Amino acid sequence: MAYRAAAWLFLLGFFIFALVPVTRAADSLVGGQSQSFTLADQYNRPRTIAFPTTKPLVLMLGDRVGSEQIEPWVRELYQRYGDSIEIQGVAILRGVPGPIRPIVRSQLRSRAPKSVLLDWGGAVADMYRCQSDVCNVIVLDRQGRIATIVRGSASAERCRAVCQTLDRIC
Numbered sequence: 001m002a003y004r005a006a007a008w009l010f011l012l013g014f015f016i017f018a019l020v021p022v023t024r025a026a027d028s029l030v031g032g033q034s035q036s037f038t039l040a041d042q043y044n045r046p047r048t049i050a051f052p053t054t055k056p057l058v059l060m061l062g063d064r065v066g067s068e069q070i071e072p073w074v075r076e077l078y079q080r081y082g083d084s085i086e087i088q089g090v091a092i093l094r095g096v097p098g099p100i101r102p103i104v105r106s107q108l109r110s111r112a113p114k115s116v117l118l119d120w121g122g123a124v125a126d127m128y129r130c131q132s133d134v135c136n137v138i139v140l141d142r143q144g145r146i147a148t149i150v151r152g153s154a155s156a157e158r159c160r161a162v163c164q165t166l167d168r169i170c
């Protein structure tokens with residue numbers, strides 16, 4: 001019995017220790033200035049994200065697993081803010097081999113009618129310290145300052161945090 005409790009405490013401590021640096025690293029970005037970047041979308045059209053902008057920008061970055069969490073976020077934010085914010089999806093495609101990229105582009109064209117920027121090398125994902133297997137929501141004000149970063153599915157608590165930030169900067 002005591003052995004099980006000790007084992008669970010050890011595992012809990014390990015997971016907390018393992019997650020703290022990632023959380024602190026993301027938190028240290030908030031308030032900082034975002035860099036401009038250019039990526040092509042699934043139609044091979046380049047798009048530059050640069051500041052200042054006319055609206056706050058919400059970037060939604062996800063790898064294959066994380067991208068499954070994006071749609072509820074978009075629906076919630078669009079319903080609440082409409083055209084007063086800009087939402088841009090970014091597919092994290094690090095490690096996709098060159099010969100497979102046209103297939104991935106084609107699949108995205110059929111699944112995503114709106115422009116999705118393709119981060120083949122992971123440079124943008126690295127810039128925002130994105131986590132794997134979750135949606136990474138980055139809220140940027142008009143000047144390009146990182147207002148908040150939220151990771152995960154669109155839970156009530158996470159949506160509240162993003163909306164409070166957007167209410168302040170809209």
